[in-house]
Amino acid sequence: MTEQTWQSCHASDAAPEKRTRWCRKLCVPLSPGDGNSRQVYTLGTWRVSREVYLWQLSSLDVKLLVDVRGNPRAGREEQLFRGKDFTKALLSIGVRYEYWGDRLGEEAVEGAEAEDIQRLLKGLLASAPFGPICIFGHLHEPQKCHRLQLCNLLPSGCQIQHLMWEDHRAIRVVGHDEANSLYKRWVDFFYQRRLLEEGKRQRERSQAEGIASGWRRAKLRETEREDAVAARLAELQAGSLPTLRWEELSAAEWGDRLRDGKAYRLRLPWNTEILWYPHFLDDGEADQLERKVQDRITMYHPTYFFQTPSGVVQETVNRKGQARICDDFNFGIQYDSSKDAAATYVSQKMEPWTRSLLRRIEGASEAVFNAIWFNHYRDGTVTIHWHTDGNEGLGPDPIIGSLSLGATRPFCFKSKRAWKGRDEEIAGIIHLTLPLFHGSLVVMGKNSQRHWLHAVPAMEGIHRERTNLTFRFWALEGFETIDAAEAQGKETMEHLPDKQKFRLHVVPDASLVEQTCRNGARLCPVIVDSPSDVATTTGDMLRRLCDHVLPSGIEHLHLALCLGADKAEGASAAHAERPQRELLDDAQPLRKELERLGLLPQPRHEVPKILLALIRKPGGQLHGAGTTLPAVPPRKAVELNPEDAKSIVGAEDLFREVRLSGVGRYSPPRGAQAEVESESGDWIWEVIQNLSGIQRKSKGKGRISQMVFHQSSEFVALYVARSKSTVHLVLSTKRRLQFPSLLPADAGALRRLGLYGRLLGQVLKEECPNLEFQLGVRVARCPSSKQMAAHLVSRDFLAPDPMDLTQQHYLEFTGGPQTFLPLDDLAKCVKQGSKLQSKVQLHDLRCHRCHQFFGDSMRQLILHLRRCTAPLEPKRGYGGGPDGGGEAEDKTLLAVKMLEEMGFAGCGREALCEILLKAEGSLERAVEFLAT
Ligand SMILES: O=C(O)CCC(=O)C(=O)O
Ligand SMILES: [Fe+2]
Known part of the structure; x- marks a missing residue:
């Protein structure tokens, strides 16, 4: 292949700047006839049994299988994962297995010099056994897989043929030139369509500008003119966005910046760009749009068929609703691997309101779009797994605008490969999470699909729906493959029973x-x-x-x-x-x-x-269990204190998040359900880590999920296993934040956590109007290296199991800021770098009559006091004994001393005096007061 043919293959002349670096590198011609004549096959993974793979390789006399999958254990074809098992199976038919994905995988070759790849390929051929070799990639079609580009760098003497599965047994051979021309057709087709679309927008805009300046008669409708103007304004805003660079901010700073209400251009490693508009639509616009979508868009929940390992066919209704709008194409939804199981999903047509929105998003995204895809998440248990939007219809390196309505859900980005930064601390796989507020827009810009994966994780405790609109440029008619997220870990059926679909x-x-x-x-x-x-x-x-x-x-x-x-x-x-x-x-x-x-x-x-x-069904019950759900009136709205709104970064957004999230009822899991075994002793962090798994099989019903009362994009409110009061929650950040290592930069998150607790307190107050709540951190716990946790606890201290309320807890929760520090104060301390020290002094509790010890179990002491008949020692001088006479004041002092000896010294004399007065001098009753 010459340089000219390569260029004409891989990039349209009309859009030379759109060529990727990868493609340009691959344009380097190879010197013909370098002696490496060899039969080279290529093959991708597909839903074909391993036996059939082996049989085909063996009949082609393949001697070496070269695995070039960057992640050889990804995808649904577990039987073809790299591993001893696969290697052994290949060896059994005389095929050697070699893994080259670390050097020739998708990620490794991205941006690499063509000469380096060529050198590697030469080395590979030189060390290969005599006979045909097969390059093994991920994707079935060679024109979509990086193995095609690798083949373009093989020495020219190689005879290259690409193998594709015709069905679950037969194989089809595609010549190398044909595969290259398929690739070229795809790229050219895509660019031509996009140029056409860009031309249309330009014409519209110049017409609108012409009309505005009065030199042209109106040819556009009023709305079209407004759309063009709105798009232009959005484009101007995009052009002037301030930039945030990934390397320049710490995790705490990212948390603050993504919540400061401002729009940014985010620059991430590998020349990746994301545009972030936290309030692309204001609240009113977002509400209105959500209503409109509910009224006008009908969500489709396709049914997928999976074969379980036991061979049973499972039919699953996709929990995520979908809808697609596009004037140019229909989209296919494929139910399983057999071609005739695919049914066309007829796209809805654009309407004036969708077109207006699309134009505006285009401006803000610096791109053109022709399709809107909707995702509907009925609550926090509906998720989308790690994926890239790499569908062939989107062309190379697509730009995608993503608008969110309803409940705030986090949008997680993670890099496909490790970042080798100069700073050891930030090296590794990069994670970045954006809080998708009601009305927010994220534009996944250049390289965002190439080097990154994205996901919307589960969020138990969120009962409100969310609708997501993604704006795409789609330029190929074809079938959508089945939702990778839903199919994760399951094998789709080979054959569907012959049945009518409707x-x-x-x-x-x-x-x-x-x-x-x-x-x-x-x-x-x-x-x-x-x-x-x-x-x-x-x-x-x-x-x-x-x-x-x-x-x-x-x-x-x-x-x-x-x-x-x-x-x-x-x-x-x-x-x-x-x-x-x-x-x-x-x-x-x-x-x-x-x-x-x-x-x-x-x-x-x-x-x-x-x-x-x-x-x-008036008063009726649905047949069977678990389907009768009583209607619950919506909660009253929470309120934001204007002081908080002024002084806390991100207060408004957090307030909206809580308001829109649909906080559920307070219903802690009972008994064993509530216990989380924690190996490290840091159960809160273990729960948080568990929750951060993107997709959970339990769909909100698992044990860990039951621990969640509520979540925001930044925080989580968990039930505690051994509640110390009628209402008791621990609140923590989802980010790792340990007490002894809190930094001044964490002050913002701590203040927001305080606000989060206050907002949840308001909701709980509505549910339990008789309770008073307090929120703070237990100072005694602060020096431990555990995940930072705040307690939102009602002041009644009526623990469901009174044995769980220890003296330590009681004294800490009631000891004022010295032992239970409000979060705003903690934020101040952290900002100033001051150390926290608990003033609680603990003593073993013991009976003042028989002197029996009860450790720190208040409950046991109380129960004992109710029973203990041991006489009070007369010399103790209290309880009406002969030496007990004298002034009432002395009597109180003696009683206070006795309480101190019983283990309540930590409360302070003043508090003990007050309690004694309340208890009308009775020590037993004073102890009960102390416990409640
Ligand atoms: O719901 C979202 O925000 C993400 C949707 C998404 O990633 C997709 O549709 O590909
Ligand atoms: Fe996506």
Whole structure:
């Protein structure tokens, strides 16, 4: 291949600057005939059994398999993971396995010099056994995999052929020139489409400018002119964004800057750019848009089929709702690996409101888009796993704008490879988390898909829905592959049973549409696939909907079939005119019922929708357990103290986060459920780490998940296993923050944590109006090297199990700022670098009559005092004995001394005097007061 042919292959002349560094490096021609003549095959991973792989390699007489996967244990094909097992299996058919992914993997070659890669390839060939070799990459199609570029750097004598699976047995050979031309076609097609789109925008804008300056007659509609102006303004704002550089800020500083309400251009390693607009839409605009999306966009929850290791086929409704808008393309949703299981997802068309929004986002993103993809997360248990948006339709190095509405969820970025910074401390895989506030926009700019993964992790304790709109430029018609996040760890089915596919459009009854469920989520129409099992009852169907799709906190529902002219039409028709309904019995097999009514669609027709209605079932119960959810009235709004708003960085956003998150009821897990075994003794950190796993199988029902009362993007509020009071939570940062190593830069996070506690306190006060709350850190714990934790505790100290309230806890919680320090004071101390020392003095508790010791168990002492009949020693001079006479003051002093001897010296004499007065002089009652 000559330089010219390479160039024309890999970059359109019209967009030379768009060529990646990688591609340019690969343009270096190879000297022909360097003696390395060799048969080279390439192959990717696919859902084909390992036996068939081995059989094909063996029949091609391959002698060496060269694994060039950067991460050879990634993806769904576990049987093809690098490991002893795979190596042995290859050896059994005479194929040697060599791992080269560390030098020739996707990451290793990114930005590398072509000469260096060539040198490595030469070395590889020189050491390879005689005979054909096979380069093994990740992706099935060679034109999408970096192995194609590697092959372009092989010595010219090599005979290169790419192998692709035709089905689960047969293989197809694609010539190297053909693979290169497929790649070129893809790139050229993509750039041409984008140029076309850019041209359109330019024309629109110059028309708008022409009209504004009065030299051109209006050809654009008013809205189009406004869109063009808004886009231009957004573009100007983008152009003047201040820059934050990853290396220049500590984790604490990032936390502050991402919460200071300002928009930034973030520059990350590997020449990556992210634009961050925390308030791209103001609150009013964001509310309005969320409403509009609820009204106009119908979310689709596709059903995926997985084969479990035992061979059982599982049918799973995707909990994440999806919708796509695009005038140019439809998108495919593939249900499993067989081609005919893919069904076209018909995109909705652009409307004036979506077009306006898209234009504005384009300006802020410095890009053009032609598609909006929606993701709907009904609550914090719906997630998206680590992935890149690397679909071929997005072209090379796509730019993606991502707008968030509803509950704040964190957007996690992590680098695909380790950063080798000068500073040891910041070397390694890089993590950056953005709090996706209601109305925020993140633009994943250049290199963000190439070098980084992103995810939206689970967030138990968040009951509010979230909608995400991603703005993309899509330029290829094709099939979307199945959601990698949902498929994680599961093997998809090879063959689906031959069945008819149709979709069910589930529309809530008009009386339910306006009903807001717990925490403000609205019951909206959804589209789901028909269940494949003919025996599925309408009760099963309803349960599936409740478990996976509908917002929680709705009243008892019933499923009805809508009959009438609009039975297969969209939600709007159902809203406009209520069709006749036929109530479906819970036990009725759904499919049979549809068949009986003559509604089953004919196979091979375009997937039709059948309208099912959700209707209120007065006082009824859903069939089976776990589907009856009482409606809970939304909580009253929390309030932000104007002082906090002024003085705390990020106060407004934190306030909005809590307000919009749908804080749940206080319901601590009971008994063993609440205990977290902690090997390190730092259970809070262990829980936090556990929670930071991006996707959890338990979907909010696991043991660790049950420990969570609430989360914000920065903090977590956990139930404690041995609660010391009616309400008792520990609050901590999700970032590692240990007491002895708190730095002045952490003061901002501590002040926000204080505010978080106050806001949660307000919510809890509404739930338990008779309780008073206090928030602070136990000073005695501060010197320990454990995760920093604050306690939000009600002042009644009525521990569910009184044995759990020790003297130490009691004295600390009631000892004022010397033992229980408010977070704002802690922030001040940290800022000034002062040390904290607890003033609590602990004494063993003991009975003043029989002198029995009770360690620090207040409960045991109280129980004992109620029983102890030992006489009071007369010489102790208290309790009405003969030496006990004298002045009342002396009597009190004696009693105070006795309490001190009993182990309450830490309370201070003044407090003991007061308590004695309250207890009318009775020591036993004084002890009980001390405990409550
Ligand atoms: O919901 C989000 O913010 C992320 C969505 C996403 O990454 C995607 O759709 O690819
Ligand atoms: Fe994504």
